Amino acid sequence: MKLIRHMSLTTRIGLLFFLVAIFTFIAVGTYLYRSLFNQLEYRDDQELIGKITLMRHLVEESGSSAAIRANPHAFLDAAAHHDRLIVMLKEMNGETILHTNADQGHLPVISVLPADMAVTQKAITLLWTSHGLAARAIATKSRLMNGEQILIVVARTASDRMELLKAYRMEVWIAALAGTLLVAISGYFLVRRGLRPLRMIAAQARSVTAHKLDKRLDIASAPQELHDLVQAFNAMLDRLDSSFQRLSQFSADLAHDLRTPINNLMVQTQVALVQARSVEDYQTLLISNVEEYERLARMVESMLFLARAEHTHVVVNKSVVSLAEELQRIADYFEGLAEEAGVRIAVHAQGKVYADAILLRRALGNLVANAIRYTPRGEVISLHGETRTDGATIRIVNPGPGIATEHIPHLFDRFYRADAARSNTASSAGLGLAIVQSIMTLHGGKVAVRSEKDGLTVFALIFPAK
Incomplete structure (x- = not known):
């Protein structure tokens, strides 16, 4: 064998x-x-x-x-x-x-x-x-x-x-042996010729490297029986190419986002060491460094959560949760931040949702924080929750400048920021919406977004039924 x-x-x-x-x-x-x-x-x-x-x-x-x-x-x-x-x-x-x-x-x-x-x-x-x-x-x-x-x-x-008849029997054996050898030899060469397209496909597959992920197998040169295989292989290459591109972009974005706080820490510390400083100056430096460390910690914690969620290592403890209570809890938590931004949070919810309460609060917190950041002063952020036969839906609605259409497909990519002017702010690392999408994936649901220029932006969390 x-x-x-x-x-x-x-x-x-x-x-x-x-x-x-x-x-x-x-x-x-x-x-x-x-x-x-x-x-x-x-x-x-x-x-x-x-x-x-x-x-x-x-x-x-x-x-x-x-x-x-x-x-x-x-x-x-x-x-x-x-x-x-x-x-x-x-x-x-x-x-x-x-x-x-x-x-x-x-x-x-x-x-x-x-x-x-x-x-x-x-x-x-x-x-x-x-x-x-x-x-x-x-x-x-x-x-x-x-x-x-x-x-x-x-x-x-x-x-x-x-x-x-005895002579005939010997001739039968000789003819059977000769015919067997002829069929075996001709069959070998016919099969070798018949598998030639497979060898051509293998040669094309060998030419695909990490630097040539854009190459695809030629389905026209493949026999009909191999079309499904070629299509599946090309689809796999599409996924690999997309993943490789995202990984490359992720590496570049990660290096960029880590460089800013590290440079801040290094420059501030080097300036402080040039000459002797007062106790107050050192305290100010340490406070500033702590802020940068907190930013790094949040970034690392978010990346760790995304990595664990991607490999389903996050434990999801689902239970029946009241929509009204959870949305009101989020509104109360962000009440102080909303007052500072000059906006108000209104809750309109009824029914229940089958979800992990802790992960749900984290997803809602990221969306509400973004809504507060982009809502003009004097406006209202609405939190809606409703239950249907096929599940539950939560919507976070806020007025504002809106999100350009070309940015919407990339909103949930890691480190992606639709607002380039805020790309280096300490308030955002570009991971909040990626975390929201991972949480919804863990729940078997999905997140959707709809936005109008200088109008309403709606993020919807759609949960399946229990």
Whole structure:
């Protein structure tokens, strides 16, 4: 089995061709041989029946056993031209009257047909002579003209037809072996030629590297049976290319976002070390450094959460949660921040949602924080919650400048910021919406966004039913 597993597909199919061919040729050859053997045996048996019938007729026309001994020519002429034919005439006391071809050996005792019974093929017996020759024989009684009965035995050790059959059997084996080899060799080359498109596809696949993820397999050059495979492989390359692009962008964005707080820490510390400072200056420096450390900690914690959520390592403890209570809890939590921004938060909710309360609060917190950041002073942020038969939906609606259409498809990418002017602020690391999407994925739901320029921006969290 190990040897077969290490064989190429061409060799395996060629070997299967060989096995199928040899079994087919053996089966057909055996069938033809047996069919011819049965036909020749039947003809020999009919000839044997004819001979013993003739011998019985000659005996019936003979006057006595002494007359047969005196003039056996009629019997010898009947057995002439058959050098393998044995004819024995015996008296009932066992004395031999006639025995042709005695050099082929004596015959054992076999069953004898009565004189008045017709001779049929069923009476023929397969036996071995005293010289070890296989023979087919038939024995019957016959009555002389004087009323005396004698025993007639006719046997045949082999016929010319059976000798020809032996040669034919050898030719069948030679033809079967030659045909098997021819089919196996031709099958191997035909399979190799038939698998040529597969080797071409493999060569195209080998040309795809990390620097050439934009290359795709040519489906036009592939046979129909491989179209699904080629399409699946190209789809996999599309996913890999997209993931690689996101990874590259993620690495660049991560380096950019980490560089800012690290540079701040380094520059501030270097400036403080240029000369001696007062205690108040050092305290101010430490406070500023703590803010940068907190920013780094939030960024690392968010990245860790996204990584764990992506590999489903975040435990989701779902339960039935009241929409009104959870949305009011979020409104109360952000009340102080909303007052500073000059906006108000209104809750309109009813029903329940089947979700993890902690993860739900985190997702809502990120969305409400963004809404407060972009809502003009004096406006109202609305939190809506409703339950339907297919699940529950939470909407965070806020007026503002809106989100440009070209930014919407990328809003949930990590480190993506639609507002370039705020790309370096400490208030946002560009991971909040990515976390929201991961939380909804963990719940089996989805997040949707709709925005109008200088109008309403709506983020919808759609949860499936319990």
